[in-house]
Amino acid sequence: MREKTTWERFFDAHAPIYEDNVFTKNTVHEVDFLLEELHLPPGGSVLDVGCGTGRHAIELAERGYAVTGLDLSSEMLSIAADAAKAESVHVEWIRANATQFTMPERYDAVVCLCEGAFGLLGQSDDPIDQPLSILCNISRSLKPRARAVFTVLNAAAMIRRFQDKDVAEGRFDPFTMVESSECAPQEGLPAVAVRERAFVPTELILLFRIAGMSVLNMWGGTAGNWGRRPLDLDEIEIMIVACKTAELSAAGAAAKPRA
Numbered sequence: 001m002r003e004k005t006t007w008e009r010f011f012d013a014h015a016p017i018y019e020d021n022v023f024t025k026n027t028v029h030e031v032d033f034l035l036e037e038l039h040l041p042p043g044g045s046v047l048d049v050g051c052g053t054g055r056h057a058i059e060l061a062e063r064g065y066a067v068t069g070l071d072l073s074s075e076m077l078s079i080a081a082d083a084a085k086a087e088s089v090h091v092e093w094i095r096a097n098a099t100q101f102t103m104p105e106r107y108d109a110v111v112c113l114c115e116g117a118f119g120l121l122g123q124s125d126d127p128i129d130q131p132l133s134i135l136c137n138i139s140r141s142l143k144p145r146a147r148a149v150f151t152v153l154n155a156a157a158m159i160r161r162f163q164d165k166d167v168a169e170g171r172f173d174p175f176t177m178v179e180s181s182e183c184a185p186q187e188g189l190p191a192v193a194v195r196e197r198a199f200v201p202t203e204l205i206l207l208f209r210i211a212g213m214s215v216l217n218m219w220g221g222t223a224g225n226w227g228r229r230p231l232d233l234d235e236i237e238i239m240i241v242a243c244k245t246a247e248l249s250a251a252g253a254a255a256k257p258r259a
């Protein structure tokens, strides 16, 4: 039997209470924001990577777009599918790991929000190769010139939260910007050991370039508080608007969809 990754275990158990998180309460406004940035044709196709319980995917489908929601967690997807059914909208739901999923040039836009896969590392994932493989898969899936919006953890804020003691005790790695912690998916359930990767803006520009995408804008984009504002040091998340501009570079082409 296939062994679940740590994030899959975490989100399978967290799924029933995911939408209690306060940062999930601004979805309609967030989709307005996405549509201003994505420049979609009417009825265009959108891939939501790490779609979770489908809040953006369903809202986009309600507005007439052809949406695919991709997620690692079957429990998150099951809640998403029930919600879409309740709203009588069609969304294509796919359970897959974003490091392995690509549909060459199928989509007019991709969204990857609230660390939907990007920055959520498995225990043995390499902190450069794993996010790069997700970016390359997303880039491959975009039509030429199509746009993508991401929100990812801000390394500056992560660094400011930690002390040398945290580094010595293995909670934060200043070389890879990886936080390691134990997180209970629900009160009363056993904690799961997880790894979260934050990013600095310059490396994001470089990673996107390797994947054949240009970063058009970066703003402060903390979940529940999106806006076109400069990134400050304590902003938890960075919002990235990018555009597919080129074929994968040699380094990107080497980052094959992982088996």
Ligand SMILES: C[S@@+](CC[C@H](N)C(=O)[O-])C[C@H]1O[C@@H](n2cnc3c(N)ncnc32)[C@H](O)[C@@H]1O
Residues within 6 Å of the ligand: 007, 008, 011, 024, 049, 050, 051, 052, 053, 054, 055, 070, 071, 072, 073, 076, 096, 097, 098, 099, 112, 113, 114, 115, 116, 117, 118, 120
């Ligand atoms: C914090 S939730 C964000 C959900 C949604 N994008 C939102 O904004 O509410 C992160 C989601 O990413 C999914 N995820 C984590 N790693 C993934 C991977 N490698 N491939 C696909 N989905 C992944 C999780 O299962 C979870 O549903």
